[in-house]
Amino acid sequence: MSEIVHPLHRFIRPSVTQTTFCPGCGDGIVVQAILRAIDGLGMDLDDFVFVSGIGCAAWIPSPFFNADVLHTTHGRPIAFAFGIKMGLPEKKVMVVSGDGDLVAIGGNHLIQNARRNIEMVVLCINNGIYGMTGGQAAPTTPMGIKTTTTPYGTVENTFNISKLVMAAGASFVACWTAAHPKQLTNSIKKAIQKKGFAFIEVFSQCPIQFGRKTGVGSAVEMLENYKNRSISSKEAAKLSDEELKDRIVVGELVDVEKPEMLEEVKKMMDKARGGVE
Amino acid sequence: MHWMRKLHDLLSRFSHRCVGGEAAEESKKMNVKRVLTGRYFMMGNVACAEGAIAAGCEFTAGYPITPATEIANRLAERLPQVGGAFFQMEDEISAIAAVVGASWAGKKSMTVTSGPGISLMSENIGFAISVETPCVIVNVQRGAPSTGMPTIGIQGDMVQAKHCSHGDYEIIALCPSSPQEMFGLTVIAFNYAERYRTPVFILSDAFVGHMREEVIIPEPEKIETIYRKIPEPGTDPQGIKGFLSEDVAPMPIFGRGFKAHVTSSCHDEVGKRNLIDISVLDNYIRKLSNKILKHKDEITLVERDYEGAEVVLVSYGGVARAAAMAASRAREEGLPVGTLRLITAWPFPEEEIEKMARKAKHVIVLENNLGQMYPYIKAEAAHFAEVSFLSPRLVGEIQDPEDILAKIREVAK
Numbered sequence: 001m002s003e004i005v006h007p008l009h010r011f012i013r014p015s016v017t018q019t020t021f022c023p024g025c026g027d028g029i030v031v032q033a034i035l036r037a038i039d040g041l042g043m044d045l046d047d048f049v050f051v052s053g054i055g056c057a058a059w060i061p062s063p064f065f066n067a068d069v070l071h072t073t074h075g076r077p078i079a080f081a082f083g084i085k086m087g088l089p090e091k092k093v094m095v096v097s098g099d100g101d102l103v104a105i106g107g108n109h110l111i112q113n114a115r116r117n118i119e120m121v122v123l124c125i126n127n128g129i130y131g132m133t134g135g136q137a138a139p140t141t142p143m144g145i146k147t148t149t150t151p152y153g154t155v156e157n158t159f160n161i162s163k164l165v166m167a168a169g170a171s172f173v174a175c176w177t178a179a180h181p182k183q184l185t186n187s188i189k190k191a192i193q194k195k196g197f198a199f200i201e202v203f204s205q206c207p208i209q210f211g212r213k214t215g216v217g218s219a220v221e222m223l224e225n226y227k228n229r230s231i232s233s234k235e236a237a238k239l240s241d242e243e244l245k246d247r248i249v250v251g252e253l254v255d256v257e258k259p260e261m262l263e264e265v266k267k268m269m270d271k272a273r274g275g276v277e
Numbered sequence: 278m279h280w281m282r283k284l285h286d287l288l289s290r291f292s293h294r295c296v297g298g299e300a301a302e303e304s305k306k307m308n309v310k311r312v313l314t315g316r317y318f319m320m321g322n323v324a325c326a327e328g329a330i331a332a333g334c335e336f337t338a339g340y341p342i343t344p345a346t347e348i349a350n351r352l353a354e355r356l357p358q359v360g361g362a363f364f365q366m367e368d369e370i371s372a373i374a375a376v377v378g379a380s381w382a383g384k385k386s387m388t389v390t391s392g393p394g395i396s397l398m399s400e401n402i403g404f405a406i407s408v409e410t411p412c413v414i415v416n417v418q419r420g421a422p423s424t425g426m427p428t429i430g431i432q433g434d435m436v437q438a439k440h441c442s443h444g445d446y447e448i449i450a451l452c453p454s455s456p457q458e459m460f461g462l463t464v465i466a467f468n469y470a471e472r473y474r475t476p477v478f479i480l481s482d483a484f485v486g487h488m489r490e491e492v493i494i495p496e497p498e499k500i501e502t503i504y505r506k507i508p509e510p511g512t513d514p515q516g517i518k519g520f521l522s523e524d525v526a527p528m529p530i531f532g533r534g535f536k537a538h539v540t541s542s543c544h545d546e547v548g549k550r551n552l553i554d555i556s557v558l559d560n561y562i563r564k565l566s567n568k569i570l571k572h573k574d575e576i577t578l579v580e581r582d583y584e585g586a587e588v589v590l591v592s593y594g595g596v597a598r599a600a601a602m603a604a605s606r607a608r609e610e611g612l613p614v615g616t617l618r619l620i621t622a623w624p625f626p627e628e629e630i631e632k633m634a635r636k637a638k639h640v641i642v643l644e645n646n647l648g649q650m651y652p653y654i655k656a657e658a659a660h661f662a663e664v665s666f667l668s669p670r671l672v673g674e675i676q677d678p679e680d681i682l683a684k685i686r687e688v689a690k
Contacts, residue, residue: 068531071540083375087382272357
């Protein structure tokens with residue numbers, strides 16, 4: 001009898017034998033969504049270079065994906081990805097990292113490259129907390145929540161990450177939660193094919209550092225919470241900011257055509273060469 | 278010109294062993310435009326940019342900073358003409374990150390900055406060392422600490438180059454004394470970076486960077502350039518040992534199907550992350566350092582002119598010009614004075630210092646700072662000779678040869 005092998009198993013690095021994610025973590029759902037999207041497009045992992053930063057979500061491609069993977073310093077994966085994409089324009093470059101990595105310490109690289117509209121896919125796994133270091137507040141942690149560094153509750157407003165990246169000029173922005181794996185997979189497919197900066201925010205439950213410590217509950221309860229708070233962008237358009245306060249606006253929020261940086265670089269180089277000859 | 282001959286010897290030393298890769302081939306095809314062969318009256322910073330282009334550099338990224346901007350400006354104009362580009366990033370952190378990314382994409386890469394930029398780059402310089410990334414980092418040093426005095430050259434970042442990032446590691450740093458060397462040493466910096474898979478510093482300063490002097494750019498055939506070793510195409514990705522060899526592992530660059538796992542976290546020879554076994558950590562730390570130290574002889578460049586000298590002036594960079602003048606004036610007076618110029622500052626050339634000190638009675642260390650390399654030089658030389666330090670009257674100006682002469686007369690009494 002032949003052994004039953006998961007259809008996505010061929011994408012996993014052979015030396016990897018176990019997951020590093022905590023029980024109930026949403027990152028496994030994101031792993032599946034990414035690999036199903038690539039599989040669904042009929043692509044191979046050799047068509048990609050994956051880049052990640054520091055934190056739990058950064059361990060999604062590193063070391064799991066059997067591909068070229070650069071696991072970088074905290075906050076800088078998009079900056080490293082910039083150089084990789086310029087050097088290998090024919091490859092798909094995908095950044096996978098968390099909200100602390102991409103929006104707190106690395107926020108400038110996120111908005112600057114959205115502005116440049118350089119072709120790459122950026123997946124921001126938003127768990128609203130610093131999971132790997134033991135549950136410290138992030139710029140995405142809701143106001144008033146108690147964390148290990150905010151024992152009396154957070155005193156800061158939060159980032160709406162998708163809005164931030166939209167305002168910065170990305171040509172594709174989508175937002176989903178771990179409770180929307182199919183929609184997420186479809187958006188990843190679109191993002192991979194997008195000629196431009198394609199950003200996807202994924203709300204992903206951290207039952208250990210967020211759910212347990214803040215009292216939001218188990219993984220199942222957190223997924224229920226995501227489902228209840230989610231509202232489509234179409235419905236959200238009818239509501240005021242106040243009414244949307246605790247909601248997660250899901251869907252493909254931006255999908256536009258605009259000048260892409262690599263194309264512009266090519267034109268610039270043609271101009272420079274014309275000047276010489 | 279002795280330096281040109283030396284440059285040629287140095288470059289050809291590597292050429293036959295290591296030339297390879299598409300970039301090298303491509304750069305040869307494009308040599309007509311890449312190498313501006315000729316004799317020029319050229320600024321040091323411009324010569325540095327031309328050296329990078331001649332070496333086959335294709336990707337550069339940086340952030341505007343005085344006194345390094347002329348390098349960026351020249352690269353931005355010239356590189357697109359030969360199929361490369363300069364990218365102005367949002368900060369120096371992203372500049373070095375992009376350079377490392379481009380290097381893993383297979384491109385010869387460089388960033389140019391000054392001390393404040395190096396401070397920002399420090400974490401990612403450690404990353405480049407950890408994952409063994411060839412790249413060149415040009416630091417045109419300026420008045421410091423902090424924002425300091427941007428247009429004044431001092432040699433204030435000598436130890437920063439060695440120790441800016443956390444942890445134990447070795448670095449290569451070269452110190453040009455002239456616009457001609459801004460060209461030649463930049464070519465060598467690329468060759469060292471590619472040969473040893475490591476970041477290489479050019480430690481210039483505002484004086485040498487802004488100095489205008491004769492620069493001779495040789496014919497492209499006379500500039501040997503090397504490209505990193507990469508695994509044989511078609512190698513089984515699971516069998517590639519792409520890291521932590523003292524003999525420099527082949528680099529499993531991206532886009533070739535090598536499925537490289539590249540992490541600056543503690544890793545083993547195949548790049549697998551290991552955060553629990555301290556024997557793997559020990560191996561990770563030692564191999565990175567030993568890779569450089571094992572090849573120290575090949576990396577060390579000095580200019581020796583101390584045959585029969587009792588007093589030896591040790592210096593580097595722009596200060597070495599004042600030292601040479603003072604030595605020649607002293608010899609005219611009949612004083613037995615020689616010079617030792619460090620071209621390679623790191624890895625620190627202890628053996629060269631010892632060799633010199635064994636024959637000398639007095640060693641005078643000259644730097645345009647409060648004595649950064651002095652403790653290292655003293656540690657090697659003090660066993661054999663009297664060692665003293667002479668800074669300029671004002672840090673920020675190069676020593677007046679008259680002051681050096683006065684010091685020579687004092688110690689030679």
